[in-house]
Amino acid sequence: MTQRAARRFANWISGAWRGANGPELERRDPASGAVVSLFRDSTADDVDAAVSSAMAAFKAGWSAASGAERAAVLANAADNIRLEIEELAYFEMAESGKPARQARLEIERSAMLWDYAATQARSVTGDSFGQLGGNYFAVTVREPLGVAAIITPWNFPFLIVSQKLPFALAAGCAAVVKPSELTSATALLLGPILKDAGLPDGVLNIITGLGRSCGDALLHHPSVDMISFTGSTTVGKHAMRVGADGLKKVSLELGGKNAHIVMADADLDAALDAALHGAFLNAGQSCNQGSRLLLQSSIAEDFTRKLVDYASRISVGDTRAEGVLVGPIINKQQYDKIVRYIANGREEGATLALGGTHREEGEVRFVDPTIFTGVQRHMRIAREEIFGPVLSILSFDTIEEAVSLANDSVYGLSAGLWTANVTAAMNATRAINAGTIWINTYLDGPPELPFGGVGESGIGREVGRLGVEEFMDIKTVQIRSGGYASRWIGSAVV
Secondary structure, X not given: OOOOOOEEOOEEEOOEEEXXXXXXXXXXXXXXXXXXXXXXXXXXXXXXXXXXXXXXXXXXXXXXXXXXXXXXXXXXXXXXXXHOHHHHHHHHHHHHOOOHHHHHHHHHHHHHHHHHHHHHHOOOOOOEEOOOOOOEEEEEEEEEOOEEEEEOOOOOHHHHHHOOHHHHHHHOOEEEEEOOOOOOHHHHHHHHHHHHOOOOOOOEEEOOOOHHHHHHHHHHOOOOOEEEEEOOHHHHHHHHHHHHHHOOEEEEEOOOOOEEEEOOOOOHHHHHHHHHHHXXXXXXXXXXXXXXXXXXXXXXXXXXXXXXHHHOOOOEOOOOOOOOOEOOXXXXXXXXXXXXXXXXXXXXXXXXXXXXXXXXXXOEEEEOOXXXXXXXXXXXXXXXXXXXXXXXXXXXXXXXXHHHHHHOOOEEOEEEEEOOOHHHHHHHHHHOOOOEEEEOOOOOOOOOOOEOOEEOOXXXXXXXXXXXXXXXXXXXXXXXXXXXXXXXXXXHOO
């Protein structure tokens, strides 16, 4: 993909582009330093306009639209996303610094989420209670919550908004989306895509800006009924406190320090490929990163030798170049954080088996795949989320020890286990504290399956049937068809 001229974006409110009132923000390509896109930092007034538009559209009819009507819009949106794949993939690559091939694959996977959400729009059900007595019947019905504030991060911009927004729309909610100020373009491009798909004006509103201004104003807005946030645990806790103050429903997908366990009886070639993918995809900037590789002692030395050999061949560089698998780090703040953790790993006594090298070339910053061995569970590189291409290797003797290591974390997003022992796999699945357990695979994510974490990895679930239900409330309806007893006061009245 060739570099394009910078594009200036406005907010998307009430089905049209609308300028924001705050200072201008620019986004530079992490791989070249060139300006890719320009936005405005939305003010509280801009946020209010977006939320008011969503609330009006919700009440005007979207909340009462049939499942078939919602499904048609979402299916059309999936088709439109595929038609715009080159445009979307370009901005996904140019703003986030991910390889071009990876960006295309993420847009394709995102379209599948919209396909699936369309099926769920027609599948929302409640329960019936027919055994309450001859003249007494009850049902529960699911109803959309109202206006959802959807706040998304920079590492998988289009994929993560697609794990939330189509499910909110399938539920009948209206939405205000606030993407990261680092990667706003692809979310904004959803505005016209959905309008062309038949979404009524105002049901979707997209605003840009900084978290401390635009994002915080959105969290605090009194007409927001639900907060759906993906990002750091620190900001997620803040969103939870704001939600508590406003009695809003809150769904959070936060950090991770995920254990990737390999037993001696596993398919070691498959596990090797998955360990590399899990550690270094997206330059390690992933909440699902398999950043703690736990190897059974009998295979640890040989497996590590092969891992280091293959990781040393990973191409790092310009995301437009053929064969590049690891692109630049998103910005200087994240780059400096990763470099500090590499230094800390050395200081704490871990062995640097590969990498540790990093470089700044003007506005462009790279960290090469880095592997530490001899890591102990108390070390910071084994406990804290680095969000970079840094892998810590620990060893264990028994599956029970592996589970103990996996659970020795404040996080609980995901974990992987490679073994041919079905009993060991089932026991570990029950014992590991994580929202997703992968057995003999890693980073799979069909749209039918819910996703979310426990502990400091978050609360709530997105994607799948539960992804729609997350944006809904339950109403209980009780009906008597006769035989109503006298009111309790009736016996005292002559």
